[in-house]
Amino acid sequence: MMLGLLVCVMIFHLSIIVKLIPYQITWGGRLKSDTEMYVFETISILINLLLFFAVLIKEAYVKAFIPLKAVNAILWSFIGLFGLNTIGNIFAETNIEKSFSLLTLISVVLLWIIIRNSKSESKPK
Numbered sequence: 001m002m003l004g005l006l007v008c009v010m011i012f013h014l015s016i017i018v019k020l021i022p023y024q025i026t027w028g029g030r031l032k033s034d035t036e037m038y039v040f041e042t043i044s045i046l047i048n049l050l051l052f053f054a055v056l057i058k059e060a061y062v063k064a065f066i067p068l069k070a071v072n073a074i075l076w077s078f079i080g081l082f083g084l085n086t087i088g089n090i091f092a093e094t095n096i097e098k099s100f101s102l103l104t105l106i107s108v109v110l111l112w113i114i115i116r117n118s119k120s121e122s123k124p125k
Contacts, residue, residue, distance in 0.1 A: 002110040005103070006052045010045055017041045025096050051078050055111075058118050075115055082107045 015021045016037065023037040031037050054074040056062045064071070082104045089101035 002055050002107070002114060003052065005107065005110070006048055006055070009103075010048050010052075013041050013045050013048070025094055028097065029093060050074065054078075055114060058114055060118075072115065075111055079108055079111050079115075082111070 012021070016023050016026060023031050023034075023041070027040055031040060051074070053062070054071050057064045057066070057068070057071050058075060086101050086104040086108065089097050089099075089104060092098050092100075
């Protein structure tokens with residue numbers, strides 16, 4: 001479920017880059033130019049890819065190419081980031097960003113479940 005959610009989020013960010021979705025309704029309305037949008041959206045996609053691969057490793061869908069302790073640190077960092085983002089989105093100016101508070105809260109719960117019920121740590125050694 002988390003992987004599907006991340007794919008949807010990355011498609012959303014790609015939609016902003018190709019201007020299917022106006023960037024003015026994202027990032028709290030703070031982006032002032034196409035250049036800023038490209039930078040922010042590219043960074044956002046890269047960060048989501050990092051989380052995507054961390055979940056793949058944690059769930060043992062791919063062979064770990066970074067230590068599991070680093071994967072756990074990445075996942076815990078995203079729980080904190082999404083927790084703070086949930087609060088920020090609740091107080092956002094636009095309704096679309098307010099609606100993302102539910103998405104980030106769901107992400108926190110899903111990441112918590114992934115950390116607690118990991119397949120990669122339950123495999124026999």
